[in-house]
Amino acid sequence: MTIFIAVYLIALCCYFKTRTSDNIKYRAINKYFMATMYLVLAIVTFFNKYEFASYQTLLMAALILAWLGDIFLVFDFGRGGDFFLAGNICFILYEQVVMVDHGFGFKDFGWTFAATAVILGAFIIACGKRPDIFKLGKMRWPMTFYLSSIVMHGMTGLAMAILLPGTNFVMMGIGSLLFMTSDMILTAYRFVFNSNKWLVRANSLTYFTGLLLIVLSTVYA
Secondary structure, three states: OHHHHHHHHHHHHHHHHHOOOOOHHHHHHHHHHHHHHHHHHHHHHHHHHOOOOOOHHHHHHHHHHHHHHHHHHOOOHHHHHHHHHHHHHHHHHHHHHHHHHOOOOHHHHOHHHHHHHHHHHHHHHHHHHOOOOOOOHHHHHHHHHHHHHHHHHHHHHHHHHHHOOOHHHHHHHHHHHHHHHHHHHHHHHHHOOOOOHHHHHHHHHHHHHHHHHHHHHHHOO
16 A cells, blocks of 8 residues: 555656646546546455445445546546536535434534535625636536535535544545645636646645545545
8 A cells, every 4th residue: 555655646746747748648648547546446445345235336436437537637628527526426425425324414514515605605706796807707607516516525525524533534524625625726727827837736736635535535444
């Protein structure tokens, strides 16, 4: 596992360079390598530790959809976003099911819906008042819809980390928050600061670190 993590992090450091270069071939190979690494680890862990007829299948579905999102996003932003949207829904359902399975209910994590609504409301208002800064144009509502899923995913992960004891749940929660942060950064890069390479690197760092933590949460469960 130490070697796996080391190789993954080295590939991530390389991606800081290839992601901001003009060579889309190297960028794609680098990204696909990391995405396949986290997916293979997740699949091996799933078949070694869990049954197919369990809620862990939801997490596997989420990770497969995230992998497909990584594959398509390099060439097709819209199609990649569709896979990530479906993946976020699976992540949310998985985290909610885990909390319910441990005896918690809506009264314990219902605040995640309110937090999501507040964040999305602030985003909608900001886009409406400052279209000169938030240059979403026709993408305003599709991005709002997508961001609602990723914010809900992050908030539900935070609830899991708070409510459930165990390092694996904390890793899952932090991973979900980093995943959410990565998409917030990506939105800022594409529609506000579209020439800042450090934002791209921050997006890659938070996303791939978040996915690694999510997968490792199943390894160390």
